[in-house]
Amino acid sequence: MSTITPDLLREWRRDFHCHPETAFEEHRTSARIVEILSGEGIEMVTGLGGGTGVVAWVDGRHASDRAIGLRADIDALDVSEANDFAHASRIPGKMHACGHDGHTTMLLGAACALAKDPDFAGRVYFIFQPAEENEGGGRVMVEEGLFERFAMEAVYGVHNWPGLEVGEAAVHDTAVMAAFDVFRVKITGHGCHAAMPHMGKDVVLAACQLVNQLQGIVSRETPAHQTAVMSVTQFHAGDAYNVMPESVELCGTVRCFDAELRDYLEERFRQAIAAMAAFHGLEASVDYQSRYPATFNTPAHANRxxxxxxxxxxxxxxxRDLPPSMASEDFAFMLQQRPGAYIWLGNGKDSAALHNPNYDFNDELAPIGVTYWSALVRTLLSQA
Known part of the structure; x- marks a missing residue:
């Protein structure tokens, strides 16, 4: 069996970074995971989570019917990398801009280390999950029967965190990441010459007013003790200087933690669209999708x-007192099915932000992640 050194972890991680693959297309990544695990004699099942997910397992040398799961996300993002180092992305328009290359490496390192020295009681599952970014690979794995097929009493996850120094960590008792909804609104009016706006129905004016009005749902209708974000991130209209366009399209996202508030925000969003369309004499269609639930730790597991x-x-x-993030995580689907915890490990105070084209996972973090996973297994699945 290989000795899991920092140099080996760096080699694995940078290889993943060079070859980013996005949702449900992580075929090379999956094959490399299988290659490394197979080299250590670790058992696994492949082709999960839409085809590219892998679940492997190691049994402790001490008999027990207990089992836990450790999860890493393996997908990249549709981001063009701005870095010019040797291990920069070789795939145009795709990049490991969230550190999933590092998460995969840390879990691989832990699997190999625990296989070499299985000083624990029971079984640990290693879940290599595709499509965390936007497409809900975690939901797919749950719906495919992850927890029925691989019985585990709890499940755990890790994310690197820029802004925290390497050697720092953050653990939340309950809320960690927000729920994630997306919307697409198409507003249709009547185009005309821009010099004669009275001859048409102005969708741009209506859409601009709508963007401002939507902010009031959060700033004036959301209770002050609850956190919510409603952001319009795309505004598409027209293609000429002197033409009032026929239609405009708005896209964006809504984030919060409370389930009742989430339903309320969607209801008020739809009401605002309908009221705007009626006032301006326009037609509007709404595509509102609830993507990820909020990520909540189980307090007792977070404490462990x-x-x-x-x-x-x-x-x-x-x-233990950092505020939760308004970003989202499809690990939430797994935590809805089993207790567990999702923690943050520092990627460096000066690290570029997640999803930034200058981001890179800090290779100094990988050995820490391996140590954490290994220690967690040996603690939770001790002989006692």
Missing amino acids: CAEVLEAMPNIRQVH
Whole structure:
């Protein structure tokens, strides 16, 4: 069996970084995961989660019917990399801009290390999940019967976190990441010459007013003690200087934590669209999709993760009071089915932000991640 060194982890991680693959297309990534696991004699099932997911397992040397799961996301993003280092993306328009190359590497390292020294009682499953970014690979794996096929009592996840120093971690008792909804609105009016706007029905004016009005749903209707975000991120209309366009399309996202508030925001969103269309004499169609639920840790499991981190010599500080993020995670689907916890490990104070074209996973973090996963398994699946 291979010795899991920082150099080997760096080699694996940079290879993944060079060859980013997006949702449900992670065929090379999946094949490389299988190659590494097979080289260590680790059992696995492939072709999961739409075709590219992998679940592997290692049994401890001590008999037990207990089992837990550890999950890593393996997909990249449709982002053009701005970095020019040797391991930059070789695939135009695609990039590991969220560190899933590092997450995959850390879980591979832990699987190999635990296979070499399985000093625990029971079984640990290693879940290599595709399509975390936007497309819900976690939901797909759950719907395919992940927890029925691979019985586990709890499931755990890790994400690197820019802004925290390497050697720092963050653990939340409950809320970690927000729910994620997306919307697409098409407003249709009557185009005309821009010099004679009274001859048409102005969809641009109506859409501009709508963007401002939507912000009031959050700033004036959301309780002050609850957090929500409604962002219009795309505005498409017209293609000439002197033509009032026939239609305009708006796209964006809604984020919050509370399930009742989530339903309320969607209802008020639809009402605002209908009221705008009626006032301006326009037609409007709404495509509103609820993508990911909010990610909530189980408090007792979060505390155990924090205790493991605090006992690690290469962790200097474990933050327990950081606010949750308004970003989202499809690991939420797994935590809806099993208790567990999702923690953050620092990627560096000066690290570029997630989803930024200058981002890169910090290779110094990989050995820490391997140590954390290994220590968590040995703690949770101890003989006692």
